[in-house]
Amino acid sequence: MEKILIAMSGGVDSSVAAFLMKEQGFDCVGVTMKLFGGEELGIKKDHSCCSLDDVEDARSVAMRLGIPYYVFNFSDRFRECVIDRFIGAYENGETPNPCIDCNRFLKFDALFRRARELGCERIATGHYANIRFDEASGRYLLEKAADASKDQSYVLWSMTQEQLAHTSFPLGSFKKEETRRIAEQNEFINAQKHDSQDICFVPDGDYAAFVEQTTGKTYPQGDFLTEDGKKLGKHKGLIHYTVGQRRGLGLALPEPLYVVRLDLEHNNVILGRNEALFSRELTANEINLIAVPKLEMPRRLKAKVRYRQREEWATVEQTANDTLRVVFDEPQRAITKGQSVVLYDGDVVFGGGIIKETE
Numbered sequence: 001m002e003k004i005l006i007a008m009s010g011g012v013d014s015s016v017a018a019f020l021m022k023e024q025g026f027d028c029v030g031v032t033m034k035l036f037g038g039e040e041l042g043i044k045k046d047h048s049c050c051s052l053d054d055v056e057d058a059r060s061v062a063m064r065l066g067i068p069y070y071v072f073n074f075s076d077r078f079r080e081c082v083i084d085r086f087i088g089a090y091e092n093g094e095t096p097n098p099c100i101d102c103n104r105f106l107k108f109d110a111l112f113r114r115a116r117e118l119g120c121e122r123i124a125t126g127h128y129a130n131i132r133f134d135e136a137s138g139r140y141l142l143e144k145a146a147d148a149s150k151d152q153s154y155v156l157w158s159m160t161q162e163q164l165a166h167t168s169f170p171l172g173s174f175k176k177e178e179t180r181r182i183a184e185q186n187e188f189i190n191a192q193k194h195d196s197q198d199i200c201f202v203p204d205g206d207y208a209a210f211v212e213q214t215t216g217k218t219y220p221q222g223d224f225l226t227e228d229g230k231k232l233g234k235h236k237g238l239i240h241y242t243v244g245q246r247r248g249l250g251l252a253l254p255e256p257l258y259v260v261r262l263d264l265e266h267n268n269v270i271l272g273r274n275e276a277l278f279s280r281e282l283t284a285n286e287i288n289l290i291a292v293p294k295l296e297m298p299r300r301l302k303a304k305v306r307y308r309q310r311e312e313w314a315t316v317e318q319t320a321n322d323t324l325r326v327v328f329d330e331p332q333r334a335i336t337k338g339q340s341v342v343l344y345d346g347d348v349v350f351g352g353g354i355i356k357e358t359e
Contacts, residue, residue: 140164283324
């Protein structure tokens with residue numbers, strides 16, 4: 001019987017994933033990764049994905065399923081690979097996506113290696129996505145979930161061939177309501193539990209306060225400037241702002257203005273009209289290609305630069321070992337450094353990378 005490690009967050013999705021893998025006859029082991037103590041910052045349990053309550057919910061489901069259950073402490077690795085990168089991105093004028101880093105460095109790296117040490121041949125998670133082996137190319141492909149409203153393929157673009165070959169996403173063909181129905185039928189304690197918010201370690205969504213509290217630094221004020229250099233007032237520190245932001249500027253303006261650029265060199269926030277946010281071209285690095293080992297020539301693909309965004313047609317070129325150039329057919333709004341660009345060929349995730357430059 002194949003032994004499989006189930007990543008159990010305490011939520012309904014990973015709980016049902018564990019149920020489905022056991023139903024398929026796998027020798028299942030449930031594991032919760034202790035990443036960050038929400039209680040340390042006073043985060044309510046509904047807003048944290050790794051609280052003590054979540055551990056108890058996961059343990060309850062594992063006991064109900066009759067499978068072994070463990071808690072692994074990966075807090076040091078999480079601090080180094082997720083929190084420190086999150087802070088570094090904001091200090092660099094970027095807007096990070098820590099959920100992607102968590103998948104990249106924790107779930108499908110640290111946990112993947114721990115599974116091997118425990119003699120597990122694969123891991124399973126509650127992500128809504130699909131994996132398929134393509135005979136023609138000899139490669140494992142990552143594909144969108146059947147439920148488009150829950151599809152999480154965007155945050156999984158960094159998965160390698162080895163990881164895809166030894167991972168299962170049992171919820172890939174399910175809709176969310178089906179997942180909850182299975183949890184209710186099995187009387188799981190978390191059947192109606194709310195989905196956790198995206199950033200589990202940031203209290204109340206105040207990213208800047210988290211960065212200041214964690215680093216102990218005070219980030220200097222500077223000027224709000226128009227694109228032609230006119231001063232509009234003082235900003236609170238660059239880490240408080242992201243490209244496309246309009247609310248929370250603290251300015252009385254005669255017309256709607258948005259953050260169009262963060263000037264790190266001079267510590268200025270550049271504001272402009274909505275039309276100034278649109279650009280067609282970006283450069284990405286830290287790239288990972290799934291469908292092919294290397295992009296030998298420019299290719300027409302669809303791409304998106306945010307999780308909740310529709311893919312748009314673009315021409316994609318690999319300009320160096322670790323660099324992609326993406327040119328959209330139509331200008332895209334607020335392409336933001338630090339976010340991920342993810343490439344799609346139909347339902348297949350072709351690959352992705354971290355946005356480093358825009359047009």
